[in-house]
Amino acid sequence: DVKVTQSSRYLVKRTGEKVFLECVQDMDHENMFWYRQDPGLGLRLIYFSYDVKMKEKGDIPEGYSVSREKKERFSLILESASTNQTSMYLCASANLGAVAKNIQYFGAGTRLSVL
Amino acid sequence: DQQVKQNSPSLSVQEGRISILNCDYTNSMFDYFLWYKKYPAEGPTFLISISSIKDKNEDGRFTVFLNKSAKHLSLHIVPSQPGDSAVYFCAASAGDTGNQFYFGTGTSLTVIP
Numbered sequence: 363d364v365k366v367t368q369s370s371r372y373l374v375k376r377t378g379e380k381v382f383l384e385c386v387q388d389m390d391h392e393n394m395f396w397y398r399q400d401p402g403l404g405l406r407l408i409y410f411s412y413d414v415k416m417k418e419k420g421d422i423p424e425g426y427s428v429s430r431e432k433k434e435r436f437s438l439i440l441e442s443a444s445t446n447q448t449s450m451y452l453c454a455s456a457n458l459g460a461v462a463k464n465i466q467y468f469g470a471g472t473r474l475s476v477l
Numbered sequence: 478d479q480q481v482k483q484n485s486p487s488l489s490v491q492e493g494r495i496s497i498l499n500c501d502y503t504n505s506m507f508d509y510f511l512w513y514k515k516y517p518a519e520g521p522t523f524l525i526s527i528s529s530i531k532d533k534n535e536d537g538r539f540t541v542f543l544n545k546s547a548k549h550l551s552l553h554i555v556p557s558q559p560g561d562s563a564v565y566f567c568a569a570s571a572g573d574t575g576n577q578f579y580f581g582t583g584t585s586l587t588v589i590p
Contacts, residue, residue, distance in 0.1 A: 366520070371518075397580075402486075402582055403582060404479075404481075404483075404566060404580045404581050404582035404583055405521075405566065405568075405580035406580075407577065407578070407579075410577065418577075420577070452520055452521070454520075465511070465523045465526070466523070466578065467523070468513075468520030468521045468522070469520050470518065470519055470520045471518075471519075471520055
């Protein structure tokens with residue numbers, strides 16, 4: 363089974379703090395993604411990466427950055443956390459192979475509260 | 478602007494009956510559609526998918542229907558079971574955007590025993 367692990371289930375941070383959310387996948391997937399989930403808005407893509415050191419902006423990249431130094435690890439960084447970044451953050455990975463190409467596998471999520 | 482819409486935030490169904498979850502999309506370039514299921518405190522898990530070259534795909538109790546002309550897809554669950562109670566998200570992608578997906582807002586299904 364594919365396993366996508368997010369380092370924290372719950373985080374509470376102060377406004378202005380730098381926040382790191384870590385995600386690790388164990389299936390050698392090329393693609394990794396960060397989403398945030400908010401009530402009434404569904405899942406919105408923040409950033410994705412299709413290879414080591416490569417990144418692409420999603421729909422809502424403002425206030426976030428990412429890092430992918432190793433294939434299995436994709437980090438989301440909030441440079442200066444703000445209260446409007448309080449949300450559930452979901453990491454996902456996917457394989458570029460021909461079979462099941464478009465299926466994303468998700469971690470359990472990190473619920474971040476910024477006070 | 479939301480490219481994938483699920484207009485029903487919630488749905489309640491009796492156990493054993495059919496559950497029908499609906500999804501509409503606006504981008505005619507979308508050619509692959511998926512449904513995910515999400516339990517509280519867990520990440521979404523893949524349920525079923527359909528390519529735009531088909532209009533129906535079945536997997537056990539789950540069937541997805543695609544109406545390209547109406548830009549509409551639906552997920553049918555027959556018979557519904559209490560364990561199906563979860564939030565269901567539809568997602569869509571266009572071939573030229575690689576693995577980038579657009580998700581709907583989700584429908585919370587409650588199956589009443």
